[in-house]
Amino acid sequence: MHAVPSAGEGSLGDVEPSDANELTTALNNAIAAEDYQLAATLRDRLRQLSGGDAGPPADWQNLGIPSWLAERAEHIGYRFPTDVQRRAAKVICRGADAIIQSATGSGKTLAFAIPLLARLKYPPDAYPEDFQGPQLIIVVPTRELGVQTVMLIYQLFGGSVNAGIPGDPTNMFAYTGPRGIRVKGVLDKEEVLRAKNNGWLFASHVVVGTPQCLAELAASPNPFPLTACLKALAVDEVDAYPKDQKDSLEFVLGQACAQRKQLPKPQVVLVGATLPPEHVLDSYQQQGWVQDAVTLRVGRLGQVPAGLQHRYMVVDEPRKLILMCRQLRLDLAQQGEDTAPARVMVFVGSEEAARAAAMPLRSGLWAEHKVSVLLPHGEEPIQALHAFRDNKASFLLATPSAARGLDLPAVSHVYNMDPPEDSVAYLHRAGRAGRIGSPVKGIVTTLVTQEQVPELLAIAKELNLNLTELPQPPADALTDFEEGNIDTAKKTLDDLYNLL
Template sequence: MTLPVALAGNDVIGQAKTGTGKTLGFGLPLLERVIVPADVEAGRAKPEDLVDGPQALVVVPTRELCQQVTNDLLTAGKVRNVRVLAIYGGRAYEPQVEALRKGVDVVVGTPGRLLDLAGQKKLNLGNVRGLVLDEADEMLDLGFLPDVEKIMTMLPTKRQTMLFSATMPGAVINLARRYMTQPTHISATSPDDEGATVANTTQHVFRAHSMDKPELVSRILQADGRGLVMVFCRTKRTAADVAEQLEQRGFASGAVHGDLGQGAREQALRAFRNGKVDVLVCTDVAARGIDVEGVTHVINYQTPEDEKTYLHRIGRTGRAGASGIAITLVDWDDIPRWKLINKALDLPFDEPEETYSTSEHLYELLGIPAGTKGVLPRAERTRAGLDAEEVEDLGETGGRGRGGGRKAATTTVVEERPARTRAPRQRRRTRNGEPITAAAAAEAEAAVATAEGESATPSASTPAPRRRRRARVAVAAGAEAVVTTAETTEAPDRGETVPAPRRRRTRATVAADSAEAATAAPAEPTATSADDGEAKPARRRRRTRRTAAES
């Protein structure tokens, strides 16, 4: 239904269920609009029709979908040798810039990396004749809308624009018409497939406890006729945990989520396509557009956010006319969320049946052999596993998940230090140029350990520690003059006299005593202590620069 309208050059809004071939619905018209050297050689075009830069642009929301669409377009344009380039984050810039310099005809990319290269003048979008927004409802959502609008401003005004998605809300259609010219809305459905979901997909909904879910999933994975399985989780941490638990139970599992590096994500998806891994645990980054042949079961380990996410998740099975089974495990806390999804899609699962890993109806509905336990028998562990698939070095640009995630092979180079050629230098503790004896060190440590407020008895051989002197003291105006005296105190034990620390005169007292300092006698009589009758030394005055000038 899409090909005649799109080949005529009209704008198209295409809506169809998952697995019905939307990629080639927009891919073939794009490839026909592109002019390549093979067309000039065959006489279908003139040499001056060839242009520099890409002639078609496909914008997708996820990296995995970008890679898949690129492979599909390369296959379809192989005869005419159409050059298709995937541009997305998580890879090094240099190979993508080098490919753009050599020349490409079709660019498939995610919004972030497209804007980066276009802003650096590495990507020229001035000759784009056709634009496609794949998974358009996601592309025009609030998260991607600013980036999409920036890309729109870089494109020529005269172009063909096509939007494709399995779900197309009315608000998104109204928003899309701003960027399109008289678009044709094509909604393709089969006559015998009236519901929102694919008729070939059998759906089961169970109310399950979160602590019993790993055991329940492990028994479902041993059902008769089970092929490849995709397990969807809402959070990245849950996806990593479930993949690890399934691996411990003997299943060949891999994980795809945002915390992994791009190399590890592609490694897991590649191993899943090649059959080395038969259980792929992922978040919603793999819910849109991923097409893997042989997926028989889809398990919603956690209830999806809304009905659109539910449709895209279960659409990974039952593709291209094949049959599939979709199983949703609803926790008690997610019952209100599931009721909204059930009502929006008009499904008959408003009250999911309470189910545990030992429930009989679980075995009957899914064809699980009797006596099956939650650990895969060793005789059935025939898959090569994730480690059999090599991790490709992509020159990843981001720090998060760098190195490939779970069990990635990393090489650490340890440099050995050269052997010593001489004995290390021995250091000696000294004080005033003389080595410190053990007795002196012990005495110093004892002095440091003395509690604050206790009076320590100084030794005759060890000088008292030097007191820190403040260079400048701020005294309020009109403060009383402080007389500096040198007092003697008697040691209580030895009867020796120890001079007390001298107090310095402040700047404020200098002016008050300037007259007295000018007429003072060179020596004053000594004062006698009233307590012990001992003589005190004469009061000493300090000669300052200011008093010298005044005198």
């Protein structure tokens, strides 16, 4: 067993010394900050964990990724691949079908996206106009995750999501790869109609879509040639598709893998923090959709990101909102001056509950946070995601569907207004914090009634969590008035009015 470097050899600070994902994040951050002493210490520790004795951690180009794509990944903040990204690249780059299971927050999207993009044809070998349909399809369970995936690939293809800041390595002027390559999303009925009737997907290398939209796109009347030139298909969050999506997903897989003249079966990659039951995977293989697949399992099944703090508070149902706000204020008051600003996600059980809670929370947070509400339908999800990602909002109120796969930067606090339905749901909600690249580790707090406590404790036992019970935070307007804290007392009374 290797020893962690002592302070004299170079300190790891508060980085978990046995977590390869956390070490990789810290290594990328140290290099970006030009702290090369810390970077060397982290590099050596990663080398110890992998059993290697020489050489730096493998970068993207050493894994067989084209130089332009490897450089682009580095420029947008992913200098060194994580464990799952390294292992997946070696399999996917040689063209094998793959089934990948890795912890939430470990970088699964890049693990399949970068090596699959590396296998496509680009100018001058082939021009977009030479293809009737996309070379790569990525299937996602929700529109929210689809938007995020489109934006990630857009960046890898040279696009910039920031204003043109001089010298910014992520802007389009620093991109050295092929030009004129495109990624498009088919994530609602309007985009399906545009693709069928108005050439929305013309000359797109990559298409991202939900199963229903992709199935509708490929179906009569006026079917789009979705699979005519397909080289690869990836199914992200493969265990997350509810019953009403599974038929569409299997239709898309069947269409993609159907016999095609002069074209081999496309490469298929299935990815998730958890995987479907064995009989589902066996069925995929029997249908010929997945052939001789290499299965990669990275980390322990059901592993919650390292470094998260898990807490719960027993409250009466009507008081959950007010006590959540008080606890959040208490957490913020206890932070040090140098701590990064809090970024909070709160999960409620349904769209109706999210709409009902939004206005009281906007009133009750004392203008300390701008609240965005992430709902499953309409334009609001896109606006909410952009506002939270771009730091225009610091508090995101979300429904359970938003828990899957979303990689939102630097989430510091996750609150569950009820216990998740099972350990998998808890895993995905908690995984919005403590993600690869996040500078904060995160706190997960679940509010439960006395009757819900056994349910939460069973989840904690299954996930091997160290769960701490919190006392209810106090609030006494009369004491505040007596001590002269008039503003605080008024805010406490406002809480009672707005949140109860």
